[in-house]
Amino acid sequence: MSRTTITRLARKARQQRAELDQLLDTVHIGHFALVAADGHPVVLPTAVVRDGDRVLAHGSTGSGWLRRLAEGAPTSLAVTAFDALVVARSAFESSMRYRSAVLFGRCTPISEPDGKRRALDTITDGLIPGRGREVRPSTAKELAAVQVLALPIQEWSLKVSEGWPDDPDDDVAGSAWAGVLPVIQRYGKPVPAPDLRAGIDVPNSVRRLRP
Numbered sequence: 001m002s003r004t005t006i007t008r009l010a011r012k013a014r015q016q017r018a019e020l021d022q023l024l025d026t027v028h029i030g031h032f033a034l035v036a037a038d039g040h041p042v043v044l045p046t047a048v049v050r051d052g053d054r055v056l057a058h059g060s061t062g063s064g065w066l067r068r069l070a071e072g073a074p075t076s077l078a079v080t081a082f083d084a085l086v087v088a089r090s091a092f093e094s095s096m097r098y099r100s101a102v103l104f105g106r107c108t109p110i111s112e113p114d115g116k117r118r119a120l121d122t123i124t125d126g127l128i129p130g131r132g133r134e135v136r137p138s139t140a141k142e143l144a145a146v147q148v149l150a151l152p153i154q155e156w157s158l159k160v161s162e163g164w165p166d167d168p169d170d171d172v173a174g175s176a177w178a179g180v181l182p183v184i185q186r187y188g189k190p191v192p193a194p195d196l197r198a199g200i201d202v203p204n205s206v207r208r209l210r211p
Helices: 017-026 064-070 113-127 140-145
Strands: 029-035 041-047 049-051 054-060 074-087 095-106 146-152 155-161 179-182
Touching: 017 049, 017 074, 017 095, 017 155, 029 054, 029 064, 041 054, 049 113, 054 064, 054 113, 064 146, 095 146, 113 140, 113 146, 140 146
Parallel strands: none
Antiparallel strands: 029 041, 029 074, 049 054, 054 146, 074 095, 074 179, 095 155
């Protein structure tokens, strides 16, 4: 059996790459699992951005777990969207609507300066579209201090739960409310940094993120 085969609630498994891409393009917190150099398991949360057929992540070159991944340690990356609470007529049947993917493989470090710069620009614009054009380029010192990794999107599983309460008839006939409570995430009003110079307006990239 493949490690990407979903056995629990297999009806929720999805095979369409477009659905995986949509999840990776909207959820930017992922969790890398790996075995550390001393043999103990670790799970690390970090920002992730899809770049075509790979997922990019970055961090300090001083990070031990990033160095471990850069050395080719096998890993899995989990990305999950929490879309709604499914409020059933009993606690037992209550659940969530979610989309959850797990990717397996080995990361490749991006060390060539131009490639690293392009990858970091992709991460920046993946989080705040258009921001890369509004800020100065990374310096050589900054590039040297950043580890950039790419995980190929080759081996993965995707599970989607989008149902309604599945209550037994006796509960349906009862008086308890049932339904779905959607989760709505949005950005609030931009808050300027305490040391922002007077006269600098909120940039277009930030404005476009607001509803």
